[in-house]
Each structure stands twice: as structure tokens, then as C-alpha cells.
Amino acid sequence: MVLVLLGARLEWKMKAQTKIYQLVQRVVLANLFWLAAVMVATLLRYDGDFPSEKLDRVLLLGVIGGSLNAVVNQIFAKNFASYRVASLEEVFALTVSTSFVTIILTVNLLVFSFPLLPRSIPLVAGLLALLIQFLSRLVISRKTYKTLFLNSVGSNTLIYGAGITGRQVAEQMLLKSGEFKPVGFLDDDVSKKNLKIFGR
Secondary structure (H helix, E strand, O other): OHHHHHHHHHHHHHHHHHHHHHHHHHHHHHHHHHHHHHHHHHHHHOOOOOOHHHHHHHHHHHHHHHHHHHHHHHHHHHHOOOOOOOOHHHHHHHHHHHHHHHHHHHHHHHHHOOOOOOOHHHHHHHHHHHHHHHHHHHHHHHHHHHHHHHHOOOEEEEEEOOOHHHHHHHHHHHHHOOOEEEEEEEOOOHHHOOOOOOOO
């Protein structure tokens, strides 16, 4: 009985540490994405001649944008749902949260002139931050499925049907099954010829 309680407590502690690690990772990534986006937006605004006297304001805007984005994304995750990486739902949530942050930064700059930068920078930075987040999600998703496929040890399997159900079957085979390794799809719909699903 004592061992079961200790095991359950240890498992809970490990899950809590993992969640904290993931939260810190999200905040750091959001800040890096926004910093990069604000730097590029500033370079674009000044035709490639970065104004070194505005570096502190640019960095401040990037950190504020990244922190706000992390908070808004966390609110979405807690109040609505968590999303699969690179799913349509996640793309929509990212678009809404990044748009919200971009609007807040732009209104703040228009009303309070804080930090004192051109008004176009938060707008362009918001678009760039969204693009960077989309690309990172796609790279992560592709890498995840490629790793799952390479580590799959089951029998090579062809799946009949390249529609939604076929995709779900392939995903479950990759995620949970050691018996089957999806290597391709068969479908009588000629419009799905050469269609790539999870790189197959």
C-alpha cells in the first residue's frame, strides 16, 4: 500500500515537472519567435539599416509580444482545448491569439506611444510571428511523424482508403501499434493518386 502511494506521488510529481517544463518551453519559444519577428520587421521598416539606438525598444516590444502571446495561448489551452500540432484547430487558435496580441501592441503604440517605434512594426511583426509559428509547427509535425515511422517495427502494411479514416488508421498504427507499419495507401479515387499522407 505504501509503495503504491509512493509510486503514485512520484508519478504525479514527474507529470507536474513535465508540465512546468513544457510551459517554460512555450514561453521561451514565444519570446524567441516574437523577438525574431520584431527584429525582421524593424529591418524591413528601415530598409535593412537597423537603428542601433532603438535596439532596447525593439527588444522590449519583442519580449512584450512574446509574453502576451504565451499568456493568450495558455488561456486558450486551459479554457477551450489542447490541440494536435499543426491541426486546423491549432492553426485557428494561433491565428486568433497572434492577431489579438498584434492588435494590443498596435493600439498600445498608437495610444501610449510605448515603446516609441514606428506604428508599422507591430503589424508586420505580428504577421511574421504568425508565419514563424506556422512553420515551426509544420517542421515539428513532419519530424514527429518521420521519427514515428522510422522507429516503427511492425509488418509493412498497405491501408485501403486514403480518406479521413485511412489517415486515422495510419496515425494510430504509427502512434500505438508495434504490429503494423503503414507504408502506403490504396484508393480507387484517381484524384488521390500520388497523395502524400504522413510522408507515405
